[in-house]
Amino acid sequence: MRAIKSKIIVIKDKYPEKIGNIYIPEKKGTHAPPYSGIIKAVGDSVSDSDLKEGVRVLFHDLAGTEI
Numbered sequence: 217m218r219a220i221k222s223k224i225i226v227i228k229d230k231y232p233e234k235i236g237n238i239y240i241p242e243k244k245g246t247h248a249p250p251y252s253g254i255i256k257a258v259g260d261s262v263s264d265s266d267l268k269e270g271v272r273v274l275f276h277d278l279a280g281t282e283i
Contacts, residue, residue, distance in 0.1 A: 219259035224267060226253040226275065248277040 219225050229252050233240060255271050
């Protein structure tokens with residue numbers, strides 16, 4: 217998998233739907249908590265040196281495009 221230009225590919229962490237007998241509803245939209253994931257690929261035009269493969273990042277549900 218390869219990122220193009222200024223794009224970053226992030227693999228989102230899996231969160232459990234249930235903890236014990238308690239169901240955790242999934243929130244989407246503006247009131248959703250930030251998600252975390254690991255950067256899989258970084259495009260050539262990304263100028264931020266902190267964004268490297270293998271770095272854990274936080275991002276919002278509305279950020280980017282899910283594939």
